[in-house]
Amino acid sequence: MVDARPIANVIGALLIFLATMMLAPAVVDYLAGLPNYRDFLESALITGGVGLAMKIATANADLSRLNTRQAYLLTVMVWAGLPLFACLPFMLGAPGLGFTDGYFEAASGLTTTGSTVIVGLDALPPGMNLWRGMLNWIGGLGIAFVAMIFLPVMRVGGMQFFRTEGFDTLGKALPRATDIAWALLGVYAGLTALCILVYLGLGMTALDAVVNGAATIATGGFSPSDASLGKYPGAAEYAGAAFMLLGSFPYILYARMAVGQRGAMVWDAQVWALLRWTAYAVASVTLWRLLTSDMAAEQVFRETLFNLVSIITGTGFFSGTFAAWGGYSMAVALIVGLIGGCSGSSSGALSVFRVQVAWAAVQSQIARIHSPERIAPVRYAGRRVEDEVINALMLYVTGYILLLGVLTVAMSLVGVDMISALFGIWTSIGNIGYGYGPMLGDTGTFRDFPDAAKWLMTLTMLLGRLGLLAVLVVALPSFWRA
């Protein structure tokens, strides 16, 4: 049996942290003179109380001997458990959501998906919008941390490629984890601050700049307006696109740049591929829309750039008239959304790294068909990729596609039409945030989806966020045996 105490201990600590965080929106709403601040205080008390109780009850836990199995369980429990408490303000306070909607909103925030069920965001108390932005931000930070430290050790979906020396077991990784976490936090906070300042400079209100800035760097996509970033058309869209891209680069590269390896970012294979593919997608869709509509060229380019970057990075901000772009744009959007940002960042989906290696593996297979005796090793960024990594990675890609199919079936079973179901699962599994299809109606949100569909999407967000396998492993009976 797995010793659950270290897990409960860590979660307890995180809950106390979450409760502390709730004080920020409470202060904001109090200063704004809104009664909503009481709800945040109440939520903070509940969350903090439970967290403290868990922490005390498991005070004898030995954190230094966390094994792989506990690491799995911890990762899954954190992302499934925190939304339970993070949704309290939504239920007690202003939008007055039910449990399904509240959990959906909180999970969508913490997984940096950015799909929302709330209509009338502009009318929410500022604290509530701040809380949504904070959820994105905390989730993005958490996932960047997990992606850098846990996933490589857990060998999920080929991530063992990124194991560095002295990092290949959890025992060795954890002592250094604190250093990494601090470096990461520094970069993350720095980028966010920069983004907020730029947004402020471009004329956003303070609240909008803070929430949008936090959601941009987290590649989350919660915005304090129903029009999303479309509320500020123009320069803010260009700035948003730039910062979304910055947020979807591997964080380890920032850390390496900070310690003096200036070339780290410039020479990274993933970063270049992401930029190249984004450029192709944006160029082709811009051309297509120029030819098929009579909008001004600059506006077409700006909208296309902003929305496609938002999709490929898995952010989920939107602007303009995405739903009316026509078949080709939609198909391109679907595909770039499946690719996603870089491994080791807060963005989701398959990741550029996996797509690149999968493509290299496919090429080497084709080469082997007509000259079977030739052995063409798969190389990535100059390094040879071992068979074990390729295997894990290819099966990850396969599992991803299969799951996309199975979950779309499940969505359609609860009464969602095919297009809405496909895009709903696509957005959840890739932690993107966009929706498309008749069921979104004119609100552009997931409010009108059946409850069962919302739970399916919530589950899918968690699956996508934690690299599918981490969740599936925990669901395996043999995981719990000896």
Place this chain on the structure above:
Amino acid sequence: MTDVRPVTYVIGLLVATMGVFMLFPLALDHAAGDPNWGAFLQASILCLVAGGAMALASANGAGGSMSLQQIFLLTTGVWVAMPAFGALPLILGAPGLSATDAMFEAVSGMTTTGTTVIVGIDALPMGANLWRGILQWLGGLGIVIVALLFLPVMKVGGMQFFRSEGFDTLGKVLPRALDISSALIQIYVWLTVACAMTYFALGMSGFDAVMHALTTVSTGGMSSYDASFGMFQGPLEYAAVAFMILGSLPFIRFVQLAQGIFLPIWRDPQVRAYLRWNLYAIIAVLLYEVLTHDMSISVALRESAFNIVSTFSGTGYSSVDLSGWGPFPFVILIVVGLIGGCTSSTGCSVKVFRYLILFEAIKVQIKRLHNPSSVNPLRYDGRTVGQDVLDSVIVFFTLFMLTFGLLAVGLSLTGLEFKTAVTAAWTSIANVGPVFGREVGPTGAVHGFPDSAKWMMMAGMLLGRLELLSVYVLFMRRFWQN
């Protein structure tokens, strides 16, 4: 440079054979007093002359064994050349199609897809309809032979797993190829005859029985009516279900059965999985229909069984308006279409075998995640699956989905709306038949598609039919060197 003479020799012979087959519709139309027989006469002469000339011109290079390269060239060459000649009667004669449309109809026929561009099929001369049936029948027969003899040697998509002893090099295959082909042809003919007689006994006219038997056993799906199989509601649908399933089971098992060996077909995991999944899908759709619509169980059972099996096997008949079925059955249809029949059958798409291997591999991978030291060899049908088989299966799957995606993007680029583009890509690459969407005519014909879309669909059908890789290889520069 590869010697193409053996390839053109075989293609020439096959084209001439096709000229002979044109005598059937010629005789039929002549007997019916329809002037359309002239078109078949012209086409037949053209085929005989062109094919004969081609064979004669390259006769000096023929004979002996073929190299792997020549096999690859032959496979794709046959499926490009045959439809080009098979399209002639449709241009010269009755529907008077344009070159694009006629080629589309012939490719759709020879790849056993079954999508049509003809509206007003009921009014066509019998000969033209018979010719459409014959195209499908020949295509179905051709693919069974290719799947059984060529693909295992070509090592395409994991098919090397089915190399049996004494079968692993080309030199050994060809001498026995004739025996095996003749056994296959016999079984194929008997199945067709049995199907035609069953149809006739259940009340079809003689011509309809033959026409539909030709397209049922080949899992093709063309019909002599705009209403497709909807003309024959009732017991005939169950008969069609049975024969469509027979057509999508591995033909090698029938060969064994004919030799009195019963166990293999009983024990074949592929056959079992295929039947089981068919059953699950039918039951799921049946339940959904009965619970959500006010439908009697017998009607719901018949409709769901017929349409599920028709799509699963890649036949593509329809009996009712599928779009009225609601989201869940529709998505199920899309999914079963992406699974397809068994290997070495006339069925299409990814095929059951590959899914079984993939599921096993994912299971093994997940087990290894939390227990890295354990060694779980991948097993299928009691045999260990080699790494190279697994690799090619995964690569096949990835390429299949990739091609599907790119095809959908390409199709939407021609101006088709998203749903139409996706289902058109789906139907082409999985060789199913029906397309759904606004641009599709009320009878399911795609005559309204732009020409560029039709050519893309043809490419998709050929790729899907020939298991992708055997075509892709031709586009590698290295294939032509050496």
